[in-house]
Amino acid sequence: MxxxxxxxLISIITLNYNxxxxxxxxxxxxxxxxxKNYEILVCDMASDIDPTAQIIAGxxxxxxxxxxDKNLGFTGGNNWGMRQANGDYMFIVNNDTEVTPDLxxxxxxxxxxxTTIGATSPKIKYYSHPNIIQYAGFKxxxxxxxxxxxxxxxxxxxxxxxGSGYTNCAHGCAMLVxxxxxxxxxxxxxxxxxxxxxxxxxARMQRAGYNIFYEGRATIYHKESxxxxxxxxxxxxxxxxxxxxYMRRNCSNxxxxxxxxxxxxxxxxxxxxxxxxxxxxFPHLKSFFKGxxxxxxxxxxxxx
Numbered sequence: 001m002x003x004x005x006x007x008x009l010i011s012i013i014t015l016n017y018n019x020x021x022x023x024x025x026x027x028x029x030x031x032x033x034x035x036k037n038y039e040i041l042v043c044d045m046a047s048d049i050d051p052t053a054q055i056i057a058g059x060x061x062x063x064x065x066x067x068x069d070k071n072l073g074f075t076g077g078n079n080w081g082m083r084q085a086n087g088d089y090m091f092i093v094n095n096d097t098e099v100t101p102d103l104x105x106x107x108x109x110x111x112x113x114x115t116t117i118g119a120t121s122p123k124i125k126y127y128s129h130p131n132i133i134q135y136a137g138f139k140x141x142x143x144x145x146x147x148x149x150x151x152x153x154x155x156x157x158x159x160x161x162x163g164s165g166y167t168n169c170a171h172g173c174a175m176l177v178x179x180x181x182x183x184x185x186x187x188x189x190x191x192x193x194x195x196x197x198x199x200x201x202x203a204r205m206q207r208a209g210y211n212i213f214y215e216g217r218a219t220i221y222h223k224e225s226x227x228x229x230x231x232x233x234x235x236x237x238x239x240x241x242x243x244x245x246y247m248r249r250n251c252s253n254x255x256x257x258x259x260x261x262x263x264x265x266x267x268x269x270x271x272x273x274x275x276x277x278x279x280x281x282f283p284h285l286k287s288f289f290k291g292x293x294x295x296x297x298x299x300x301x302x303x304x
Contacts, residue, residue, distance in 0.1 A: 007037040010104055010176070011087030014095045015077045016044045020051040022223070023095040027060040035104035038062055042095075043081040045071040073193035074172070082187055087179065094173045096223040098127060106218035107176040110164070118181040118210025119170040119202065122218035123152075123161060134222055136161035137214035138169040141199065143256050144263055146243045148199070151214075167214040172198035174220045184208055189249075195235070196242035203250050233283040240291025248295065 012030065016023040023042060030040060040063040044051050052065045072080055082090050089108060093099075107120045124135035136152035148169070152161045170177075175198065185204045188197045202212050244264070251257040269292075276285040 007035065008088035008108070009086060010035065010038040010089045010091050010108065011082070011085035012038055012040040012091045012093060013078055013081040013085060014040070014042055014093050015074065015081075016042055016047060016051055016095055017071060018047045018049075019095060020047070020049070020054050023051065024055060024058050024060075026093075026095050026097055026099070027055065027058060027063060029098040030060065032101045033099065033104055034101050035108070038091075038104065039064065039086060041066055041081045041085055043077050044068060045073075045077050073190070075188035075190045075192050075194065075197045079187040079190060082182065089179060090177045090182065092172065092175050092177065093220070094222065097174060098221045098223075100219050100221075103218050103220060104176070106215050110213050110215060111178060114211070114213070116209065116211045117178070117213045118185075118205040118208075119175050119177045120213045120215050120218075121167070121170040121175045122215050122220050123157075124171060124173055124220055124222050125157060127221040127223045130221060131157050133157050133161065134224065135171045135173070136216065137165075137167035138171070140168050141250075143247070143251060144259050145268075146247050146260055146264070162216045164214060164216045166211045168212065169199050169202040170212050173222055181205055181208075181210055185210075192242050192245065193238060194242075195238045196246045200246055200249060233281075233287040236284050237287035237291045240288050241294045242291075244292065244295040 014023065014026060027040065027042070040060065042051070042055060042063065042065045044065060044067045046068055050067060052067065055063065055065050066081065066084060068077065068080060071077075078092050089111075091104065091107070103122060107122060110117050110120055121135070121137075123133065126132045126134055133152040133155050135150045137150070139149045139151060141148045151167070185201075185208045187201075189200045192200060205212065247257060247260045251260065272288050273285065276282070276288065
């Protein structure tokens with residue numbers, strides 16, 4: 001494949017759940033895409049009001065609305081969309097984003113020159129602060145703490161991350177994935193529902209011999225945390241549950257996993273208990289323990 005060949009079909013997959021106005025703002029931004037061979041699948045996760053009529057009224061090109069009868073979560077919803085997509089590439093993108101015109105052209109270009117690339121992600125900046133970076137690649141996962149940081153996170157964009165190259169993980173907010181990779185390694189792990197899922201998927205891609213690529217020339221703007229809110233107890237539950245589950249699935253040996261369990265038991269848990277108790281955030285404390293309990297309940301099983 002080369003850049004002069006017929007453009008491959010890109011399936012743009014985005015989820016909607018009671019945010020049709022936000023989704024329509026995203027779709028409005030796609031009208032300016034310079035890459036023209038795409039389809040958009042808006043996958044509605046059982047919203048209170050069917051968004052189909054409102055989206056059709058927007059007259060968005062190449063757009064289809066798929067309505068699920070239940071909320072499948074981020075992982076299940078995107079997988080559901082991918083199963084119904086026709087593309088050679090799948091662009092998983094949050095509905096609370098707005099794209100730039102050359103986004104797809106830039107994200108697909110690295111695949112033409114490097115067959116080891118399995119997924120690409122753009123520079124992600126905050127919509128409300130458009131010169132502040134959210135993501136310019138990911139730092140390596142810390143297998144002692146189960147935590148990770150984004151390269152360039154909260155830095156002013158002065159061009160310092162305009163370069164491109166391999167990175168440790170694609171970002172679930174915006175990632176272009178080659179269909180060949182999906183056929184080989186599968187889709188998102190649905191047990192995660194939301195959070196840490198891109199890390200697990202990226203790790204599986206890398207174990208299969210693919211690289212993850214950060215494309216610094218491409219930009220997308222993210223209206224972060226519209227779905228659940230920055231301090232949501234639901235968000236805390238999934239972060240806690242999936243942090244532990246990710247480590248169970250991806251630690252390279254029992255010693256590494258044991259070190260994580262020790263850190264979590266003697267540092268993470270006491271800190272969380274003290275913090276949420278002193279702040280009177282008892283729903284958060286309950287969610288934290290619920291996330292731990294889920295892993296204890298499934299400790300005799302292989303987390304899938």
